[in-house]
Amino acid sequence: xxFPSELLESAVNAFSRLPGIGRKTALRLVLHLxxxxxxxxxxxxEAIARARTDIRFCRHCHNISDTDTCAICSxxxxxxxxxxxxxxxxxxxxxxxxxxxNGRYHVLGGVISPLDGIGPEQLRIExxxxxxxxxxxxxxxxxxxxxxxxxTTIYYIQxxxxxxxxxxxxxxxGIAFGGELEYADELTLARSLxxxxxxxxxxxx
Amino acid sequence: xxFPSELLESAVNAFSRLPGIGRKTALRLVLHLxxxxxxxxxxxxEAIARARTDIRFCRHCHNISDTDTCAICSxxxxxxxxxxxxxxxxxxxxxxxxxxxNGRYHVLGGVISPLDGIGPEQLRIExxxxxxxxxxxxxxxxxxxxxxxxxTTIYYIQxxxxxxxxxxxxxxxGIAFGGELEYADELTLARSLxxxxxxxxxxxx
Numbered sequence: 001x002x003f004p005s006e007l008l009e010s011a012v013n014a015f016s017r018l019p020g021i022g023r024k025t026a027l028r029l030v031l032h033l034x035x036x037x038x039x040x041x042x043x044x045x046e047a048i049a050r051a052r053t054d055i056r057f058c059r060h061c062h063n064i065s066d067t068d069t070c071a072i073c074s075x076x077x078x079x080x081x082x083x084x085x086x087x088x089x090x091x092x093x094x095x096x097x098x099x100x101x102n103g104r105y106h107v108l109g110g111v112i113s114p115l116d117g118i119g120p121e122q123l124r125i126e127x128x129x130x131x132x133x134x135x136x137x138x139x140x141x142x143x144x145x146x147x148x149x150x151x152t153t154i155y156y157i158q159x160x161x162x163x164x165x166x167x168x169x170x171x172x173x174g175i176a177f178g179g180e181l182e183y184a185d186e187l188t189l190a191r192s193l194x195x196x197x198x199x200x201x202x203x204x205x
Numbered sequence: 206x207x208f209p210s211e212l213l214e215s216a217v218n219a220f221s222r223l224p225g226i227g228r229k230t231a232l233r234l235v236l237h238l239x240x241x242x243x244x245x246x247x248x249x250x251e252a253i254a255r256a257r258t259d260i261r262f263c264r265h266c267h268n269i270s271d272t273d274t275c276a277i278c279s280x281x282x283x284x285x286x287x288x289x290x291x292x293x294x295x296x297x298x299x300x301x302x303x304x305x306x307n308g309r310y311h312v313l314g315g316v317i318s319p320l321d322g323i324g325p326e327q328l329r330i331e332x333x334x335x336x337x338x339x340x341x342x343x344x345x346x347x348x349x350x351x352x353x354x355x356x357t358t359i360y361y362i363q364x365x366x367x368x369x370x371x372x373x374x375x376x377x378x379g380i381a382f383g384g385e386l387e388y389a390d391e392l393t394l395a396r397s398l399x400x401x402x403x404x405x406x407x408x409x410x
Contacts, residue, residue: 001298001302002298002301002302002304003298004268004269004270004275004276004277004294004297004298004301005260005270006271007252007259007260007271008256008269010255011252011253011255011256013252014248014249014252014253015253017249018234018237018238019233019234019237020233021234025225027295027298028225028295029223029226030253030256031293031295032224033223033256033257034256034257034260034269036257038257038258041254042254042257043219044219044253045250045251045253045254045257046250047215047216047218047219048216048219048220048235048238048246048249048250048253049246049247049250049251050216051212051213051215051235051238051239052238052239052241052243052247052250053243054212055210055212055213055239063209064209064239065209065210066210066211070209070210071210072209088236089209089236090233090236092209093207093208093209096209097206097207099207
């Protein structure tokens with residue numbers, strides 16, 4: 001692409017470095033911004049810059065936060081004795097959006113994946129173990145992806161917790177609501193038969 | 206979506222106001238930026254802000270420019286007597302990328318579209334007519350979209366130019382290179398038969 005302006009080119013280059021945004025999309029976005037009010041574009045640019053400089057991570061659960069301790073960890077109406085272990089911040093946002101979980105979180109920052117060079121040391125497992133010893137946690141709910149890596153991570157952490165009084169659970173796996181039985185994969189279907197549940201637990205409350 | 210941080214939320218809101226970017230994509234982009242070097246994110250944010258404040262439009266052809274007169278209009282090796290009329294800046298970039306046009310441009314800023322409230326007054330037709338009288342232009346090449354609106358715009362400008370000595374042309378329309386004949390629409394196929402061309406003009410030089 002030949003650009004008539006260096007300023008345009010550097011703005012397009014900036015956008016096209018983002019994941020999933022090619023040069024044509026980047027150009028469309030920059031030309032869109034050029035048509036907006038100068039104050040709106042200033043606000044856009046400042047929101048991005050401030051997010052990078054000012055966002056912190058909660059020192060308890062490693063969730064994104066504006067303060068040292070995140071709004072969830074510092075909320076006295078949330079149960080301190082149940083902790084949901086997730087892979088990343090997007091999972092926290094997804095679970096919070098369901099409004100069905102009233103405990104705290106622990107963000108691992110990934111799952112064990114030797115092929116990608118991610119071992120237990122790269123994850124925030126040590127701080128999870130510390131929290132279990134100091135925060136009076138009674139239940140750990142794993143909400144990790146149903147993959148080999150996710151299962152390996154659960155297995156590893158579970159081994160570290162051997163001998164504690166903790167209740168260790170994982171979110172239910174089975175046929176999704178609205179899912180067609182005939183399109184479900186065999187493993188999911190087989191497991192959902194093995195782990196069949198009483199009908200009264202199935203009805204949404 | 207429930208956000209654990211207001212800074213995160215305002216950055217996601219900023220991105221999701223861009224065309225074609227939903228809230229989930231915006232979140233993915235912001236989380237990506239949070240993982241980058243602070244200096245890279247600063248450069249990103251500044252490139253956007255500078256593009257909006259410092260980019261100008263060429264006072265001759267209305268193309269995007271870093272200066273009062275764009276690099277194309279001020280280039281002495283480009284022919285001043287042939288002007289390609291396009292709808293927007295993206296079209297200039299597309300034509301420049303072919304490296305097949307050595308004249309100047311005129312960016313209309315749209316095409317006549319009464320249903321969208323765009324009449325001839327909303328477009329930069331007046332300055333095109335002025336240029337024709339002052340710049341010694343001898344040929345106008347229309348490179349507009351092959352739509353009713355594009356054709357209406359060509360027809361309107363052509364009427365304004367009645368009585369001048371100008372050569373008025375339009376880019377060729379027909380079956381695209383690599384296009385399958387059987388999937389071409391009837392109008393394109395019919396027109397490309399009517400406007401059939403000698404084989405020696407067809408061969409790419």
